[in-house]
Amino acid sequence: MTSLSTRAVTTDPTSGRQRPPRTFLRLLVMLLIVALLAAALIGFHVFKGNVLKKVTAGIQSQQATVSTTSAIAQAWQPILTAVGSLRASKGTDLSMETGGVIDEIHFDSGRDVAAGTVLLRLRPNDDLAKLEQLKSNADLDEITYKRDLQQLAVQGVAQSTVDTDAGNLRGARAQVTAQQALMREKTLIAPFAGRLGVRQVDVGQYLPAGTIVVTLQALDPMFLDFYVPQQAVGQLSVGQAVSLSVDAYPDKTFIGKVTSMNSKVDASSRMLQIRASFENRDGLLLPGMFATASVASGAPRSLVTIPQTAVAYNPYGSLVYVIQSGRDAQGKRQASVRQQVVTTGETRGDQVSIMKGLNPGDEVVTAGQLKLHNGAFVQIDNSVKLPDDAAPVPQDH
Structure with a gap:
């Protein structure tokens, strides 16, 4: 027991007094340091809170400048x-019914033409000669038919001969008509009056049908x-x-x-x-x-309208800032804003119709909304008039 007590307590050789052990001194110093750090931390938080309060108070004391206008009720014509x-009332891409080499072009790009105007001709080749040959055959068949018809009157030929002559004449005339139609297919004619576009072909070019x-x-x-x-x-x-x-x-x-x-x-x-x-x-x-x-579409109706710039469109709904008039602690007039959720309708020019949320005469903010929050005080400056036209016209610059 004596030896254990001697180890726990030490004696000062100079004064003969007992000294506390070193472990106790270390613990006391540590506690003192922790207390100082806690006090410093608490003081820092108090200081930060005071600074934030001053900054917040300064921000709230600043009044944003906004422009305003009054919601009005006016006749609104529903528009579909x-x-x-x-x-075009008439329009077509012109092309040829038959192929051939382009021989003549009688039009310029972008010109107005009348109905029946000849625009293009293909090279006729031997078409005219074939037509003359077919006409000659038809004339000969007509002469034969008339002669046999006279012979039939005097019983000079049989009825079958006259019938054959009549069939040959009709066939020859049909061939003439077919050749003439083929020749017309080589001429391009405007089917109606109108304006031509850009020419896509040139003289001498082979033109497929x-x-x-x-x-x-x-x-x-x-x-x-x-x-x-x-x-x-x-x-x-x-x-x-x-x-x-x-x-x-x-x-x-x-x-x-x-x-x-x-x-x-x-x-x-x-x-x-x-x-x-x-x-x-x-x-x-x-x-x-x-x-x-x-x-x-439909009859006009009376709707509340405001400029489109007054509406803030958000995923959770559209809202406007409505001006509220009041007085401060000194009795001076001051204006604040109130957020109001609205239901918007059709737009017309610079205006938007309000189906729900506003009444005629309500004063709303049209510019400066980004600086605002619910209950914020504002200063109104309407020296610059924002557009509020149902049918705006672009201005020349």
């Missing part, structure tokens, strides 16, 4: 929109074929006005009318083909153009 392709020579298109009027869903069939009728726009003329609208509707709905797509006709005296519209057609 569809896309389609333009086609069926080879396209040039396209001919009657450009006035023009037809637009488009499709509408079967639900919209009851909203359309023959004679109804149709407006058309094409990318080639973004600032121009062409007005036409529905001329025909298909007699059946496509069983695979449940779409109905509609054909509209448009005047095209200036030739601006060309076959094959992609076009957008708009047809007024």
Whole structure:
């Protein structure tokens, strides 16, 4: 027991006092260091929290500048929109019925021609000589038939001889007609009035039968074929006005009318083909153009409208920021915003119709939404007017 006690406690040789063991001193130093580190960590978190509070308060105190407008109720005409392709009222790719070498070309590319205009001739070769030979044979058969007919009157020949002569005459005349038809096939004639395309052949070229020579298109009027869903069939009728726009003329609208509707709905797509006709005296519209057609459907109705820039479209829904007026702690007037989920309808130019969520007269934010959150205070600046036109017209620059 005495030896164990001596090892646990040491005596200072100078003062004769007992000293604590080294293990205890080390533990005391370690605890002191841990306490200092914990205090420093707690102090850092308190400091960081104060800084974040100051930054957050500074951000919240900054008021975003926005522009606003009031939702209004106005007459809205439902529009049925569809896309389609333009086609000529008459159009075809001209080709020859028979082959041969091109002898004459009587047209220029891109020219307007009248119906019946001769456009091209193939080399006739011996066609004319064959025709003369066949005509001579027919004339001879006609003389023989007339002579035997006179002989039959005096019983000079049998009836069978006259019948044979008549058959020979008809056969000879048929050969003449066939040769004339063959010769006509070597001449290309415009079947209707229209505008020619780009010539695809040249003089001296051998032209196989069926080879396209040039396209001919009657450009006035023009037809637009488009499709509408079967639900919209009851909203359309023959004679109804149709407006058309094409990318080639973004600032121009062409007005036409529905001329025909298909007699059946496509069983695979449940779409109905509609054909509209448009005047095209200036030739601006060309076959094959992609076009957008708009047809007024139904009676106009009153809807709440706002500029499209006021709506923030999100995966979970569309919303707008509605201005709320109030007063601060000092009694001064101030404006804040409130997020309002809305149900949007059809668009028209710069405007969008609101089916649910807004009332006429509600003031909404049209610019500056990215800086906003629910309940944020704002400053209103409407010095710059944002577009809100039902039928905007591009400006020339």
